[in-house]
Amino acid sequence: xxxxxxxxxxxxxxxxxxxxxxxxxxxxxxxxxxxxxxxxxxxxxxxxxxxxxxxxxxxxxxxxxxxxxxxxxxxxxxxxxxxxxxxxxxxxxxxxxxxxxxxxxxxxxxxxxxxxxxxxxxxxxxxxxxxxxxxxxxxxxxxxxxxxxxxxxxxxxxxxxxxxxxxxxxxxxxxxxxxxxxxxxxxxxxxxxxxxxxxxxxxxxxxxxxxxxxxxxxxxxxxxxxxxxxxxxxxxxxxxxxxxxxxxxxxxxxxxxxxxxxxxxxxxxxxxxxxxxxxxxxxx
Numbered sequence: 001x002x003x004x005x006x007x008x009x010x011x012x013x014x015x016x017x018x019x020x021x022x023x024x025x026x027x028x029x030x031x032x033x034x035x036x037x038x039x040x041x042x043x044x045x046x047x048x049x050x051x052x053x054x055x056x057x058x059x060x061x062x063x064x065x066x067x068x069x070x071x072x073x074x075x076x077x078x079x080x081x082x083x084x085x086x087x088x089x090x091x092x093x094x095x096x097x098x099x100x101x102x103x104x105x106x107x108x109x110x111x112x113x114x115x116x117x118x119x120x121x122x123x124x125x126x127x128x129x130x131x132x133x134x135x136x137x138x139x140x141x142x143x144x145x146x147x148x149x150x151x152x153x154x155x156x157x158x159x160x161x162x163x164x165x166x167x168x169x170x171x172x173x174x175x176x177x178x179x180x181x182x183x184x185x186x187x188x189x190x191x192x193x194x195x196x197x198x199x200x201x202x203x204x205x206x207x208x209x210x211x212x213x214x215x216x217x218x219x220x221x222x223x224x225x226x227x228x229x230x231x232x233x234x235x236x237x238x239x240x241x242x243x244x245x246x247x248x249x250x251x252x253x254x255x256x257x258x259x260x261x262x263x264x265x266x267x268x269x270x271x272x273x274x275x276x277x278x279x280x281x282x283x284x
Contacts, residue, residue, distance in 0.1 A: 060164060062109065062128075069128025071188045072195070073112070076132075080196060084115040084135055086282045093133055093151075096144060100152045101129075103218035105159045105211065113151070121233065121240035125154040126195045127163055135283055137242065140232070144279070145225030145270030149216050153226070153246075156211030162204040166194050199245055209252055213259055221270045223260050227253055 060068075077083060084090065090113075097113040111129040116122075119136040126132075131154045133147075141147040157163065167190050171182050176190075200208075209226070217223045230253055233240050270276075277284065 065161075065164070066110070066128035068184070068187060068191065069112075069126050069130045071184070072126045072191050073114075073130050075188060075192050076126075076195075080192065081132065082117045084117040086115075088282050089135075089138070089280065090115050092279050093138070093147075096148050097131060097151050097155075099219050100148055100155055100215055103220075104152075104155050104215040106155075109158070111155075122242045122245065123150050123154055124195050124245065125157045125163070126191060127158070129158060131155065131158070134241075138280055139283055140240075141229060141276070142232070143225065143271050143273050143276045145216075145221040146229040146232075147276075148219065148221045148270055149212065149226035149229055150242075152212035152216040152219070152221075153208050154212075155215060156208035157200070157204065159211055160204065160207050162200065162208065163191060163194060166198065166201075166204075167191050170194060197245075199247055202247070202249075205246060205252060206255060209256055210259060213256060217263070217265055217267075220267055222268050223265050225270060227256050227260070230256070 093115055094113045097111055101107060101109070101111045109129045111131065113131050113133065115138070116132050116134045118134040119139075120134055121137045121140050123131070123133045123137050131151060133151065133154075137150060138147060141150070167187060168182075170190050171186070174190075176182065176186050213223055213226055216226060233243055234253075
């Protein structure tokens with residue numbers, strides 16, 4: 001005999017398995033369509049039906065982060081920057097960078113270090129382990145430890161996921177983020193623009209400084225190099241590009257010096273000026 005009471009109970013359970021996800025989707029679409037302007041509301045539907053990849057930047061995975069970094073790099077190299085192709089210089093920067101990464105908070109994130117052919121004193125990072133260092137900055141550094149300090153600082157931005165947070169804030173502020181997330185192509189465009197042009201927040205800079213200093217010290221470099229390089233940039237007559245996107249202040253230098261004093265290191269590795277100049281000779 002059929003137990004009708006049990007049958008209907010199980011039927012209701014099966015209904016819920018598809019009913020609640022459907023309700024969730026309808027609610028998400030309703031929120032995003034009602035919150036957006038008419039033009040943005042129309043644009044969302046093609047994204048859904050064309051199978052566009054929608055990202056939740058608040059909960060991005062490492063594989064998604066690396067994929068975004070690759071897409072940003074493709075756009076940067078094709079239209080925004082010119083890479084230096086000298087194998088000796090690229091190998092040297094990569095060697096320093098990998099030593100830094102191995103001693104960082106994200107040693108398993110695959111790094112990509114690229115040298116940009118540009119005399120402006122600048123460096124920046126995007127997502128997924130991509131770090132860019134201008135030839136102008138390499139020539140301005142007095143020694144390997146100073147160059148390593150910049151790379152460690154940029155890797156600090158990556159380990160702190162600062163650009164991801166900035167991208168999320170920009171997407172929300174500009175109205176392109178919906179309840180379902182952000183289209184990957186839009187995320188790439190926002191990320192490239194922020195990496196190249198937007199000054200970092202003071203909080204992000206302090207955080208990258210401290211992360212970078214710990215990494216630099218663990219890598220065996222002289223931690224004093226981070227302070228000496230920052231002081232050198234501040235003393236220049238004209239403001240270097242690096243300071244326009246990474247504002248350097250006396251407060252940051254003092255914070256770094258206090259951290260060094262609290263955990264003193266006797267290491268002087270990487271301070272040899274002559275050895276450094278020999279390594280970067282192709283640029284001189």
